[in-house]
Amino acid sequence: MSSGSNLRSEDQFLCSICLDVFTDPVTTPCGHNFCQTCITQHWEVNFPFKCPLCKELFTSRPQLGKMKKLLDLNRVQQCAVDVTLDPHTANPWLILSDDGKQVHCGNKRKKLPDNPERFSHCINVLGQQSFSSGRFYFEVQVKGKTDWDLGVSRESINRKGDITLSPQDGFWTVGLRNRNEYLASAGPPVCLHVQPGPEKVGVFVDYKEGLVSFYNVNAAALIYSFTGCSFTEKLYPFFSPCLNDGGQNSAPLIICTVNQPDRCSYNSSRLNLLVKNRQSKRR
Structure with missing residues (x-):
């Protein structure tokens, strides 16, 4: 839904x-x-x-x-967590920044040990932090990219060979293809109408409620929600900058510090005032 x-x-x-x-x-x-x-x-x-x-x-x-x-984005931003990329899970084509906040696909496959945690074929990387309860939220800049995937995955996902992004395979993601084709990897994929295209995407998870929601942060708009999910193990933030495409998709995914827009504070106060006025009229 x-x-x-x-x-x-x-x-x-x-x-x-x-x-x-x-x-x-x-x-x-x-x-x-x-x-x-x-x-x-x-x-x-x-x-x-x-x-x-x-x-x-x-x-x-x-x-x-x-x-x-109505103020859902402002509410979920209160659940912001610090996320950094886990180099031990990164596909050998990926280049991570020293602070673990940025990732892009390079032009050369690095020689790295094929440890169990690492994605061997698909251009993916996980966050270092795992979550098995409560709520959490993080934001990622996608500006300048033509293709990307973001979301969360369960700990036991397959990391070797070809991978299908779907809840059945342990992935809850949305993504972009060909600059303007947005989709939710719901198995089968769901085409999304997202206007304007996001420059920053927020990812929110309520573990107990089985909810994964994605937000267009700049527009303060909900993009898509996976509901009724059944989580039974650790979840990890999931990132795929996708292939470099000859430099056309070389911009990095950037994990951002969460900032609450001023208009959310204004709208929150305004909503509280409207509710109080309504209650006064009923007395």
């Missing part, structure tokens, strides 16, 4: 049916958000089932998903 949110106006705090602050917000399959009671009552008296905003027609009563919180 995927959904998007854009923190651009106060109107996004309001349900378009009741014109009030969201109560138990849910998302329709077309991506619009409503109070759960409002959209439920709307469909009880209106048939066929349509989205009140875009008028998309549903052949049967659609299943509603829980709306991602």
Whole structure:
């Protein structure tokens, strides 16, 4: 399941049916958000089932998903962790920076020991840090790249020979191909419509809830979420800068320090004020 949110106006705090602050917000399959009671009552008296905003027609009563919180990016950024690349897992074509924060594909395969942790064929590297509980979040700059993959993987993944990125094989990733083709490696891959293209991608994991979410940090928008995942072992941050492509894809992936945009603080305060005003009116 995927959904998007854009923190651009106060109107996004309001349900378009009741014109009030969201109560138990849910998302329709077309991506619009409503109070759960409002959209439920709307469909009880209106048939066929349509989205009140875009008028998309549903052949049967659609299943509603829980709306991602309007300030979801700001919230998950509170779970930021320090991630560095593990050179013992890096494919021999990869070049890592001394501080373990950058990686790109070089022009020559290095002679390195084929230890069990190392990716022998695919252009991948893992983070040094592992996680088996709680929540964690990290951000990666992808600016200037034509191809890349990012996400998390379980500890027991295959690291030798050809690898398929899919949850069934222990990978939860999104990626870019051919400069503008975004996909989620959901097995089979899911094509994503991402506009504008991200310069920085945030990766959030809630281990207990089985959730992996990806964010376009610059647009403060959700790109895609894997939900209902079953995690039973350690998870590692996963990075693939992909092949150099004759210098066309030579820009590095860069693990960034997480900074919270000022507008998130403003919107958080504004949302709290709207909620307080609503509660006052009800008294």
